[in-house]
Amino acid sequence: MDLQPAPDRNQHAIARLTALWAFSESGLGGLMFALKIPLTGFFVGGSAVLMIGLIAWYARRDYGQVLKALVLVLLVKATVSPHSPPPAYLAVAFQGLVGALFYRYIRNFRLASVLLAILAMAESALQKIIVMTLIYGKSFWVALDKLFESICKEFSLKVDVSFSLLLIGTYLLVYIVWGVVVGLFSAALPGRIDQRKAEILQWYDEHQAVLSVDGTTGKGKRKRLWLVYLLVLAFMVTVFLLSGNSKQVLFILVRSLAAVLLLFFVLRPVINWLLQRWLRRQRGAHGREAAVIIALLPGIRSYVKPCWQLASRRQGLLRRLQYFIYYMVALTLYDERKERTDLPVQPGYQNG
Incomplete structure (x- = not known):
């Protein structure tokens, strides 16, 4: 069946x-948190994949339109959420x-x-692991291994596997599996939206509820990040103190402090300056859009x-x-009461 719009x-x-x-990218996570919608991190992480897939579908394989949409999203993110950290960009x-690139060169949608969903999810997981390692160093993973070994000894268990490697592998695997789920869902999304749009629009005509809940602020997010940093640091210090390695504790404290100062007060301002310089150039060409x-x-x-x-009427979290x-997506595309806009696009996409 031809599902092209x-x-x-x-x-x-x-x-x-x-x-x-x-x-x-700029506000959905905070609103989902405020509405107590679960799996916010996974959901927001996969939403970009879904939007990129839909844009590629409607652009009919014109990769230039996907890149243009990317530039606009970055501009809007910088305007609406100016305190977003460089890794988010x-x-x-x-x-x-x-x-x-994928939607241009891979003919099968x-x-x-x-593939896009798997890589996007894997990148998200690896980014967190890399940042954690940069801040705490190898000592963090050593502390996890020591804690695991001590627990095993309490139960007279002998385990030769590295708990930290097992944890990293499991963490990556969860994200990759989620990527497969998101990718399959993304591929089927255009057709399912086309099938359900009439039902959704009819429901929305009958229920005119509006959102009045503010999302979490960037300041609150920063406070949580610092709390996580301190809790992890306290965990590492406790593990090495209990193991009698006081020199290692001093090394951890000095190294973590130096890494935080370097990342947040040297590298981050430099990257932000370069990013803002690039965004200023893009505003000249795409400011109106x-x-x-x-x-x-x-x-x-x-x-x-x-x-x-409406989704809460469904059984099961994933179905919701x-x-x-x-x-x-259906309301964004087909609710004609919202202001209409036009952006240029070139046809040519064919489903693989």
């Missing part, structure tokens, strides 16, 4: 999907660039979607609460998240 809707669809992608850029995307965000934001209310996505 009508050509005259492509420009409108890409504009709205770009706005939905920008919203997922790097993750978005990685996903957008890989998606543009499903295969491109799955970024303003259009920002103007669409309040309307998209108003969909979140009613969409979750699945239908939440259906409702958000």
Whole structure:
């Protein structure tokens, strides 16, 4: 069955999907947290993959449109969430660039979607592991191994495997499996939205609930990050004190402090300066279009609460998240009461 959208809707669809992608990067996580929607991290992490896939579908394999959408999302993110850390921009850029390349050179839409999702999820997991290692060094993983060994001794168990490596492997595997799930869902999403759009629009006409819950602020997020840093540091110090290695404790404290100072007060400002310099250049070329995307965000934001209310009628958490996505995408694309926008797009995509 041909699931390609009508050509005259492509420009409108890409504009709205770009706005939905920008919203997922700059505000969706906070709103999901405020509404007590579970699996926020996994969901927001996979939402970019879904939006990139939809944009590629409507752009009909025009990788230039995916790259343009990426630039607009970065501009909007810098405007709406100016305190986002550099790794957040790097993750978005990685996903957008890989998606543009995959959907251009891999003719099969499903295969491109799955590979993109796996790489995006793996990158997200590896980024966290790398940052953790940069801040705490090898000592963090040694502390985990020591704790695991002491627990095994309490139960007279002899285990030769490295607990830290096992933990990293399991962590990566969970993200990769989630990537496969997200990729398969992304490949089927255009057709499912087309099938359910009439039902969703009818429901929304009957329920005009609006969102009035503010998301968590960047300041709160920063406070939580510092709390996590201190808790992990306290865990490492406790493990090595109990093992009688006081010199190692001093080394951990000095190294962690030096790493934090270097990462947050030297490298981060430099990267932010380079990023802002690049974004200023992009505003000259895409400033008007970024303003259009920002103007669409309040309307998209108003969909979140009613969409979750409708999705909550479904049984099971994954099905609720699945239908939440259906409702958000369908309303973003087809609710004509929101302001319409047009962005140029070139046809040419064919399903593989």
